[in-house]
Amino acid sequence: MRYLFDLPTLLRRGCPFCGHRIFAGPLSMHENCPGCGHDFDRGQPGYFTGAMYVSYALAVPFITLLTGIEYLFLRDWSLFRLVLLAWVLCVPLIPWFWQYSRTLWIHFDQWVDPVDRPDSDPHSTP
Numbered sequence: 001m002r003y004l005f006d007l008p009t010l011l012r013r014g015c016p017f018c019g020h021r022i023f024a025g026p027l028s029m030h031e032n033c034p035g036c037g038h039d040f041d042r043g044q045p046g047y048f049t050g051a052m053y054v055s056y057a058l059a060v061p062f063i064t065l066l067t068g069i070e071y072l073f074l075r076d077w078s079l080f081r082l083v084l085l086a087w088v089l090c091v092p093l094i095p096w097f098w099q100y101s102r103t104l105w106i107h108f109d110q111w112v113d114p115v116d117r118p119d120s121d122p123h124s125t126p
């Protein structure tokens with residue numbers, strides 16, 4: 001897994017095995033990697049539930065930072081209004097959070113519980 005947690009691969013949302021792009025579009029994902037055939041969800045329903053935690057871990061600090069920046073310019077606004085504005089500003093970034101959370105989850109899962117390379121023959125003898 002040459003591309004596992006490789007920063008350029010993570011930034012372009014690439015496969016941990018071959019570096020090929022995981023996503024076909026802003027809100028669509030390949031089921032299997034077009035480059036190496038890796039099954040991204042391992043055929044497990046609910047596999048990407050863990051990506052929700054990653055998304056939360058990405059979004060909350062971002063919204064917090066955005067709220068702090070807003071406070072510099074809108075000091076007379078209440079905290080509720082500042083957080084609400086930060087949340088509204090983040091809505092167009094949902095595809096971005098979705099893609100990066102899934103990419104990080106796939107890489108993390110391969111790091112914790114690696115599978116053999118998808119192009120390797122499981123029936124071959126060493």
Ligand SMILES: [Zn+2]
Nearest residue numbers: 015018033036
């Ligand atoms: Zn691949």
